[in-house]
């Protein structure tokens with residue numbers, strides 16, 4: 209195989225959603241930051257050898273496997289005591305979006321969303337999503353942890369916590385975005401998260417964005433798709449995010465977004481503190497509260 213000509217320094221940004229509100233703030237912050245930093249390093253090393261699409265899948269899979277985050281293992285529990293996970297992925301090059309909504313009993317929802325990119329029907333929900341995952345032999349597992357069960361039993365599970373996401377720009381200039389969530393916590397079964405919609409996760413050749421926050425607010429403001437479209441229409445990334453977050457602020461919407469554009473600019477915005485996130489620009493790596 210011919211060597212890939214490196215025309216871009218690969219860039220990566222990840223988020224671990226909003227901090228949980230139950231555990232002592234400093235404890236949860238430190239644990240999430242440490243985990244995010246380790247995942248960031250693994251993800252960037254992976255990006256050096258793989259495409260943006262492969263990298264966002266791999267990275268969100270690592271985040272799903274970490275029970276600290278509200279995605280995959282450790283997802284929040286809905287008001288009927290069940291966990292239903294959602295994940296979305298978008299390849300900025302092919303413009304294909306794949307997603308699973310309210311998927312139960314599958315360890316890594318993002319892997320199923322990624323697999324769906326090869327199919328005509330690319331967003332599946334509920335039992336249909338499970339049947340697809342089962343038939344394609346994705347690992348089945350309970351996503352419940354003792355911490356989430358305790359939160360549920362105490363009816364204290366904090367909303368606005370800890371979805372995960374990744375945006376990557378690879379050495380060939382391709383962008384991709386992936387997002388995975390256990391939802392808001394205590395939601396009505398059947399509620400649809402933003403994470404497997406273009407409001408919560410979007411990418412094209414110009415920009416990629418992954419969101420966290422209150423899904424209803426993210427959908428109302430169309431955060432990811434609007435900000436990306438604004439970049440495609442000529443705004444710079446800062447202006448596009450400023451405009452989109454100003455619209456969100458009109459109704460005090462609650463959201464955070466990570467973004468990378470085709471020029472390699474890495475950005476982060478949030479309407480309310482504090483999302484945990486980190487980025488790697490090829491030289492520096494940093495995680496933030």
Ligand code: ASP
Pocket residue numbers: 225226278368369370371389390391392400401402403419420421422423424
């Ligand atoms: N956006 C997710 C949802 O509303 C939750 C989150 O980001 O924490 O389902």
